[in-house]
Amino acid sequence: MTAVHRPRATSLAALARRRLLRNRPALAALVTLIVVALACLAGPFLTGHAPGRIYPDLVRMKPGLAAHPQPDAVRPAIDRLAFRMRLAVEDFAVKDGTVRLTLTSPKPINERSLSYLPRSDLFGPPKILERSGDGRRLVVETRIQRFYFLLGTDVVGRDLFTRCLVAGRISLLIGLTATLVALIVGVSYGAVSGLIGGAVDALMMRLVDILYALPFVFFVIVLLVFFRAGLWLVLVAIAAVEWLDMARIVRTQTLSLKGRDFVRAAQALGLTTPAILVRHIVPNTIGPIVVAATLLVPRVILLESFLSFLGLGVQEPATSWGVLIAEGSRALESAPWMLGAPAGFLVVSLVALNVLGDGLADALDPRLSEPG
């Protein structure tokens, strides 16, 4: 007995999905993107540092797994604090993550000055173990804090990892939103232009040609300089630049679809132009649109980081990878990790998006036959 082999009908989407899942680099890129996105969304709550929290005593800490303050930093910190409290350190001992201090002064000690200890971020609340009769000698015990800065801290003492993750939210948000706007404008413009054709098409495309010739990045810069940069303006400005490609791609697709029999049939059946657009044209241009959109996201993110690098994009206290890279390149010699960390996040995300875009292009290309 032989099993009847019946070829199953597969939709384009199913074929594309199967091809994409077989493309290992594209799959890896997809996983990377999901991890980065989740980390940016949830990560800042898990790192143990609020994004804007400043540790003035833990500036420019190197990246690593060690707990801060590090053992050799405790004594100098205590000396510094004692100087501020106007007390002398007579005895100093570290044991099991706590410090035991003997503090002396020529005058009676005001115990409220001990609040310098917890205020420094490095130590917990002090506990007074012994007081001398004349009040000029105190034995104090306090816990040494344990902070972890995986990617180090920046020049004012903020956790760089948390900052990178929070910045990633803005960068990714701008990338996705601006792409979406460009997508909507570009697809409708291109589809209408291509479907109506004739003089309208010529006029609409002439407009696109003129817009192409404008030095548009320059216009974005003028806009941002003159009208106070802000997140939303950056978004709108970038989207206004980037819809042109999309319009061209969709128009070309529409032109080639227009002559096909199923569109003619729809026209002969009396369907209205909007109905044909929505039902027949746009769905058939989905492949190239998806690819173009995936490749547009990294371009938008790159453009935003360029603007932010110039100081024209996202403004403090909000931050993006571009802002962090700009800060990092100013502190390059003293704290190179401040450039490395955000640049790493940016580059990994951009490469992943580009690889995914290429993978989608291959997966959706109908010319590639399905083997097996």
Next chain:
Amino acid sequence: MIGYALRRLLQAIPTLFVVVTLSFFLMRLAPGGPFDLERPLPPAAMENLKRLYGLDQPLIVQYGRYLLSLAQGDLGPSFSFRDLTVNDLFARGLPVSATLGALALIVALALGLALGTLAAFRRGRLADRLVGLGASLGLAVPTFVTAPLLQIGFGLSLGWLPVGGWEGGSPRNLVLPVLTLALPQVAAVARLTRSALNEVLVQPHIRTLRAMGLPPHRVALQALRGALLPVISTLGPVAAALLTGSVVVETIFGLPGIGRYFVDGALNRDYTLVMGTVVLVAVMVVTFNLIADLLAAIVDPRLRLGA
């Protein structure tokens, strides 16, 4: 072909006109003026300054005057660089930016074409994958990351090259900026060449050449001719952008080019300087698109009929 070129240049005039008009009025609509200082000038001095630069006239008169002098090739006096005209500034800075840009373009083409061809002929093998990975990285790493990395690596750690400065264009000072400018373009050209070659290499005429026993490098030359077209057509805007300078590269390496003038000019409300930069870039884009189209017609005879 000369007639075609002239026609194209004439067609560009309306485009340039739109560019000039848009940027002129966009800038004047914006709040702030070129003489706004921390401490406001006395009204009389302000009046005099405005009269000196013709800013006391109605906007439409200013616009007319600007167009008139622009038609004569005069870009007007700079507001922020006193005693200098925009033409002076460009005469000083453009050679710097253009030198860097031209060198970067040459590096990008030479390396990009070589790597792209290598990848296409070794399709699916290690070399192809390495080129693909390198190209993805090259496209993703922004110049404002590459530049500091190169400075640290070759400038500070190894001490081979200066970290910045122009020094009259000495070759040692050129290496790092040119490399920074060229890297993303190398990646772009390599990718384009690779994918275009992949399409050409399966076509019948190439198969015939191979079947006739032509050595691989001759086949490559033949195939490359067909694959050059997409590369050339993207080269127009790229060349214009490279030759008019890069804000990032010129700022980071401290080079006296014109890339910085646009942002500086916009920040200082230096109307004429910003306008001049916009006009310059638009002219460059139009010119290099034309050159790219003419080159494309030389490479692909079919395109000449359409002209």
